[in-house]
């Protein structure tokens with residue numbers, strides 16, 4: 001029956017206040033680890049051309065930003081929160097610029113809020129830090145929405161399309177990842193073009209040794225963290241084919257769409273080209289997709305624009321028959337991946353220093369952060385309101401700005 005005046009739609013508590021904090025030591029800024037960690041051991045980067053910045057990524061400042069924590073409080077006292085990378089400069093953007101688009105509004109207006117955050121910052125934003133800040137706010141908004149509705153985020157995204165997530169592991173020990181039940185292991189590439197043919201041979205020798213340890217069928221991938229050029233990446237891919245390299249990731253600069261398209265044409269048949277963890281928004285990913293740059297896109301949920309934007313990015317990829325396998329992102333990835341047919345598996349970044357054990361990706365910042373068991377995670381492990389995690393009260397936070 002139409003026009004029943006007795007039907008009133010349920011309204012949600014409005015947003016009262018937005019706050020931004022910074023935190024040091026691991027967590028969402030997962031490169032901010034102590035000495036001896038595998039993630040800072042002579043990994044090839046665009047800065048490896050300078051010998052003084054070759055051994056440690058922290059030496060050139062990979063961990064300068066720290067974690068951004070965004071907290072959104074509703075009028076009824078419910079708090080949604082999220083963590084991403086961004087630290088103090090992102091706190092400034094959230095408190096002094098973005099907060100105005102949320103306070104006094106309903107959290108149901110996330111589309112309009114995202115649009116206003118993006119277009120009001122477009123003249124100095126578009127990618128990088130500003131989009132990290134927008135992502136942090138967007139994720140905190142989805143967390144708040146889930147807490148107000150008493151629903152996990154993955155229910156609000158359409159529900160699980162499979163019973164469990166399956167993971168590959170990123171770290172220095174794919175052989176251990178195999179024993180731990182993961183479906184594959186992604187290693188950081190250690191030597192870049194500045195280390196010449198000797199370096200290239202060392203890279204191949206490491207891959208050959210790992211192939212020997214894991215056997216013929218286990219997936220092995222390389223993460224090149226933007227360190228190479230098309231020529232080096234092509235030679236590396238051709239030499240690695242013999243050892244069954246499944247994909248070559250982020251081989252060149254994220255700005256070089258033309259280079260990615262060329263690399264994709266150059267790699268041996270059957271080897272995949274992946275990229276996107278430093279790409280942002282539907283417009284950035286449209287470039288990667290339209291220019292046939294890669295086979296899998298890897299948006300980081302905390303850097304690409306948040307869940308609201310990832311839904312659009314993922315729909316574009318789906319229409320093009322491409323997979324979306326988010327970079328890291330912990331619970332923000334898990335709640336998304338479980339709802340998408342074109343995200344058949346997820347990444348688990350091994351944050352144990354060895355890495356010989358499974359520890360929560362964003363430890364110590366989140367409480368209740370689920371971890372894969374035997375390389376898998378049941379959808380039911382995500383069954384709690386919002387993203388299902390709380391911020392660890394024992395972790396010291398700092399609020400550098402207010403508004």
Ligand SMILES: C[C@H](O)[C@H](O)CC(=O)C(=O)O
Pocket residue numbers: 039043170187188223225277327328347349
């Ligand atoms: C291991 C990589 O260099 C980086 O630290 C993480 C990453 O790019 C990935 O997990 O993918």
Ligand SMILES: [Mg+2]
Pocket residue numbers: 223225249250277327
């Ligand atoms: Mg990567």
